[in-house]
Amino acid sequence: xxxxxxxxxxxxxxxxxxxxxxxxxxxxIKLIFTKEEIFFAVNSWHSExxxxxxxxxxxxxxxxxxxxxxxxxxxxxxxxxxxxxxxYAVTSLSAQLxxxxxxxxxxxxxxxxxxxHIHFVKGLYTDMADSFPSGHTVTAxxxxxxxxxxxxxxxxxxxxxxxxxxxxxxxxxxxxxxxxDVTAGSVLGVxxxxxxxxxxxxxxxxxxxxxxxGLLRSGVH
Numbered sequence: 001x002x003x004x005x006x007x008x009x010x011x012x013x014x015x016x017x018x019x020x021x022x023x024x025x026x027x028x029i030k031l032i033f034t035k036e037e038i039f040f041a042v043n044s045w046h047s048e049x050x051x052x053x054x055x056x057x058x059x060x061x062x063x064x065x066x067x068x069x070x071x072x073x074x075x076x077x078x079x080x081x082x083x084x085x086x087x088y089a090v091t092s093l094s095a096q097l098x099x100x101x102x103x104x105x106x107x108x109x110x111x112x113x114x115x116x117h118i119h120f121v122k123g124l125y126t127d128m129a130d131s132f133p134s135g136h137t138v139t140a141x142x143x144x145x146x147x148x149x150x151x152x153x154x155x156x157x158x159x160x161x162x163x164x165x166x167x168x169x170x171x172x173x174x175x176x177x178x179x180x181d182v183t184a185g186s187v188l189g190v191x192x193x194x195x196x197x198x199x200x201x202x203x204x205x206x207x208x209x210x211x212x213x214g215l216l217r218s219g220v221h
Contacts, residue, residue, distance in 0.1 A: 005198045008149065012194075015148045015157035019141075019190060022165070026183045038179040039107060042172045043119050051121045054170045061136030061167040063092060066143045073150075076214040079206050084146045086200060087193050091142040092135065094192055095185065099130040106131040107175045120175055127176060134177040134185035140167035141189030149197055164189075 009016055029038065059065065066088045074081030109128040111118055120126060144160035168182040177185075205211060 003198055003202050005194060008194050008198050008201075012145060012148045012154075012157065014154050015145065015161055016190075018158070018161055019186070022161075023183070023187065026179070030179065030183070035178055035180060039111075039172070040117075042169075042179070043175060046119045046173070050173065054121060054173045055124060057166045058136055058170040058174060058176075060163060061140040061171070063088060063139060066139055069143065069147075074214055075216045077212055078214055079211040080150050081214070082211070083150065083197065083200060083206075084143065087142050087146050087196050088139060090196050091138050091189055091192050095133055095135045095138040095188060098133060098188075099135070102132045103130065104132040104181075105129060107178060110178075118175055124174065126174070131177055132181045132184060133188055134168065134171045134181040136171050137164070137168040137177075137182045137185030138189040140164040141186045142193040145190055145193040146197065 033041070066084065070081045070085035070088070072081075073084055106126070106128050107118065108115070108120075108126045110131075141164045144157070144164040147160050148154065148157040164186070168186060171177040171182055172179060200206065
């Protein structure tokens with residue numbers, strides 16, 4: 001196989017164009033407003049119904065969600081399941097490494113003297129350390145890229161992008177991360193996954209006949 005980065009980007013073209021547009025908007029917001037202004041702007045927009053659904057939206061960015069999707073894909077294609085699972089592993093480990101190097105405080109610690117002015121969803125535990133980047137956002141965008149790459153109908157990429165955006169926003173809504181954490185998480189998730197797909201899907205074994213079968217088509221019960 002001779003798959004280039006250009007080939008991968010061609011496969012996710014719609015997703016990538018929309019994402020770049022979104023990223024440009026995020027960069028403009030960052031240039032205009034401060035870290036504190038963005039945080040409190042997001043934090044001020046809350047409601048009971050949003051409090052109820054935000055925890056479920058944020059769970060879409062959990063590793064277990066992606067692992068479950070990889071297991072489902074493996075029922076039909078070992079290659080697809082392996083591609084998704086390994087992309088999650090690489091991007092997640094990279095995010096955790098950066099977290100431990102950066103060691104940035106989360107909003108609850110950063111604004112520890114202003115907690116009375118911050119809205120928190122009742123009953124949820126809020127972390128205080130290792131804020132940068134947002135791991136949930138990394139996973140959500142990485143998963144969206146892989147699914148877009150694998151599925152024939154590229155129109156699904158719009159839904160995948162929207163879901164990834166909702167995960168990122170939920171991390172800010174729940175006061176778990178700053179805007180910068182989420183933006184950086186999306187960049188890491190998208191770019192690292194593109195490079196990983198390019199490298200891994202070029203491997204000969206990935207396109208062997210056995211890898212293009214899944215558990216449901218391999219006679220394994």
